[in-house]
Amino acid sequence: MIRNIQLQHSGRYGCRVRTAVDSSSGTAVVLVRGPPGAPGVVIVEEMSSHTATLSWSPSQDHQSPVTRYNLQARSPYTLGWQSVTTG
Structure with missing residues (x-):
């Protein structure tokens, strides 16, 4: 178990062991996943x-990778934010 791992720890790691009789080595790729960041600047194209x-x-x-976005809107006619249809 690797504790306190962070995104920048992703990479290729290697290990080599040597004894009086033999030696061996191996490598592994460590991929650290994290939550995606917030979308960048939002632009209203048409309204x-x-x-x-x-x-x-x-x-x-x-x-x-982001697989979907949850878009919400509000208006004077709704109570709070409501999910909206996209497409």
Whole structure:
């Protein structure tokens, strides 16, 4: 078990052992995954009275690719934030 591992510890590691009789070596690739970062700058591309088209720059995924986004909106007619349909 590796304790307190961080994203920057990803990489190739090697180990070599030698005795009076023989020697051996091996390598392993350590891939540290972390939560993806927040999306970059959000831009409103188009807006009408009922729809909006947004775009944003991707964030660092830290070896955990983003599979979906949860977009929410609010209006004077809703209570709090509501998930919105995308597509």
